[in-house]
Amino acid sequence: MEKFQNQARKLHLDVTLDAPSILVPTSSYSNEGLFIDLGLLTAQTHFTDDPNRSSVEQQVVIMKNLLASRVQLGKNNETRGDISLFKCAELSILIDRLLYPDKVQNEPQISIVANWDTIQFTLAKDDYACIMKIFKENFSEKIYHKIPKPAKIAITLDLSESKLITRHASRNENLKFLDLRLEMLKAHFRQLSDSSYDGKAQIQTLLLDDLRETNKSNSVTRMIDRNFNVDPNASMFIVTLEFKKENEQQSSGVRQ
Numbered sequence: 193m194e195k196f197q198n199q200a201r202k203l204h205l206d207v208t209l210d211a212p213s214i215l216v217p218t219s220s221y222s223n224e225g226l227f228i229d230l231g232l233l234t235a236q237t238h239f240t241d242d243p244n245r246s247s248v249e250q251q252v253v254i255m256k257n258l259l260a261s262r263v264q265l266g267k268n269n270e271t272r273g274d275i276s277l278f279k280c281a282e283l284s285i286l287i288d289r290l291l292y293p294d295k296v297q298n299e300p301q302i303s304i305v306a307n308w309d310t311i312q313f314t315l316a317k318d319d320y321a322c323i324m325k326i327f328k329e330n331f332s333e334k335i336y337h338k339i340p341k342p343a344k345i346a347i348t349l350d351l352s353e354s355k356l357i358t359r360h361a362s363r364n365e366n367l368k369f370l371d372l373r374l375e376m377l378k379a380h381f382r383q384l385s386d387s388s389y390d391g392k393a394q395i396q397t398l399l400l401d402d403l404r405e406t407n408k409s410n411s412v413t414r415m416i417d418r419n420f421n422v423d424p425n426a427s428m429f430i431v432t433l434e435f436k437k438e439n440e441q442q443s444s445g446v447r448q
Contacts, residue, residue, distance in 0.1 A: 205237035211255065215263070218325035220333055223265040226322065227274065231257035248299065251287040258283065262322050277319055281309040290385070300382040308377040316367040368403040376427075390434040394427040 211230030218225050238250040260278035263271055288303040376396030383389040400416035418428055 203237065204239070205235060205251070207233075207235045209233055216326055217330060218322060219329040222325075222329075223272075224322065225263065225330075226277075226326065227259075227261050227263040227271075229257070229259040229261075231255055231259065247291045247295065249289045249291055251289065253285040253287070255283040262319055275319075277315065278311075278313050280311040283308050294385075301385045303380070303382045305380045306378065309375065311372075311374040311377065313370075313372040314368060315370040315372075317369060318367060320369070371399075371401040371403055373397070373399045386437050388435055388437045391432070393431045395429040396427050398428050 209232075211233040213230065214228040216226045216228070217223070232255070234252075234254045234256070236252045238252065239248075258278070258280050259276065261274045261276045263274040266272040284307045286305040288300070290299050290301045374395055374397070377394075378396075379391070379393040381389065381391040397418065398416055399414070402413050402415050418424065
């Protein structure tokens, strides 16, 4: 086996493909729902020329054009109208994998580093109504046909009925009620050959705005923001995780 590993050939991977798209209708009979496009997926494998790291395989995974929107389909399942809910920069993931962990003891068996520069999520009344319909109608549907018992009194309240008739429609600013923005999301994870590991995730900036129509002059619209006396270069949210097998100790921490 050792001789086979020494003579094993390295495989170079370079793949670009369209990731799946997911449509979640409000019900099995509805032409309206949420459309999630996982964008363009690129995966590449690199090998370093450094003799000290010749046993490390590096994989780069990049996801571009991720998008989530509320859509309305036509009779032939074509997109009749849509409006964007989620926008983000490309997601980059770097994976270093040790090919021969039994031979090299001073290198992590696997190391994962993820970077996501910008994530923005905007929700309006029509969007919220669509999501609630999915929970109320789609997720509550049975796989078999069942005749419901007639109810004496039934009351259903929805925020509004939306009619999307144009592609990439502009959102009515007066209907927005939530805007969430994340900047510089970073995460890394390392696992050693002795099964010990450590990880860290951090968000540089996290902003949440309440955009509901209220008396904005007397109310707070910025729900989450950095305190004015905090270093602007410091991360707003940090999570750390560490496990060391030799000491039989496990520790984790969360800092805001």
